[in-house]
Amino acid sequence: MKPNFRYFKCALSVEPIKSLDEKWRKDREVRDKKLDAIFDTIPFYEGWRGSESSIWGIVCSLDNPEYAKIKEDKTYKFEMLENEKVVINGNGRTKAGKAFNAKIQSIRDILNQYPSFNDFMLRKLKLTCWVLGDRTGFVSVCGVASDNFIVSIPEKSESFGGDKFPEIPEYLTEIKQSEFLALQGK
Numbered sequence: 001m002k003p004n005f006r007y008f009k010c011a012l013s014v015e016p017i018k019s020l021d022e023k024w025r026k027d028r029e030v031r032d033k034k035l036d037a038i039f040d041t042i043p044f045y046e047g048w049r050g051s052e053s054s055i056w057g058i059v060c061s062l063d064n065p066e067y068a069k070i071k072e073d074k075t076y077k078f079e080m081l082e083n084e085k086v087v088i089n090g091n092g093r094t095k096a097g098k099a100f101n102a103k104i105q106s107i108r109d110i111l112n113q114y115p116s117f118n119d120f121m122l123r124k125l126k127l128t129c130w131v132l133g134d135r136t137g138f139v140s141v142c143g144v145a146s147d148n149f150i151v152s153i154p155e156k157s158e159s160f161g162g163d164k165f166p167e168i169p170e171y172l173t174e175i176k177q178s179e180f181l182a183l184q185g186k
Contacts, residue, residue, distance in 0.1 A: 007180035057087035131162035
């Protein structure tokens with residue numbers, strides 16, 4: 001059983017959505033430059049395992065020539081993934097492994113400095129809302145689709161406790177779930 005959700009939208013050109021979106025994008029460019037400076041020092045880097053806000057290791061392909069150079073090196077620890085990929089971390093028993101783990105920690109610190117679009121926008125607009133069921137929590141989510149800022153907010157009810165429904169700014173228009181999905185191409 002899920003709680004009821006309410007859905008809202010507005011054009012990306014409407015203030016304060018426009019300014020907040022621009023700020024988030026500028027911050028994201030700064031974040032990406034900081035990350036690239038670190039990734040450029042890791043020759044086998046192809047991506048990271050984790051999320052937008054966390055990292056668990058560096059990912060590369062098994063056929064990457066740089067991986068072939070380090071696969072026997074005791075500096076690193078390897079976790080094999082599906083699709084011919086490997087996650088690489090430093091071996092904490094070696095000085096070089098500790099230094100590599102420090103790079104990963106630096107990446108993690110940068111990721112934590114810059115929130116996801118969802119977290120940034122919901123906090124700035126004061127639209128964060130948690131609704132709790134027996135064993136599951138439901139949260140507000142937002143994004144951009146078809147040149148619109150869209151948001152879905154759960155409502156507490158008799159069956160679901162949680163936060164009071166946030167005050168909706170007048171620039172957001174309530175829409176039906178079908179329109180919310182249609183904007184996303186579903």
